[in-house]
Amino acid sequence: MEAYCLKCKAKREIKDIQEITMKSGRPAMTGTCPVCGTKMFRIGGGAGK
Numbered sequence: 001m002e003a004y005c006l007k008c009k010a011k012r013e014i015k016d017i018q019e020i021t022m023k024s025g026r027p028a029m030t031g032t033c034p035v036c037g038t039k040m041f042r043i044g045g046g047a048g049k
């Protein structure tokens with residue numbers, strides 16, 4: 001799954017993906033950037049997206 005890295009300013013594949021649920025109940029994905037190690041976040045996670 002890809003997300004935008006704010007530090008690299010590029011779309012990257014997320015490393016160490018974890019599926020989470022936000023306080024609002026919406027699903028999300030979190031992980032780290034494989035290049036710089038910055039935390040990445042994507043709303044609306046799931047295997048099909």
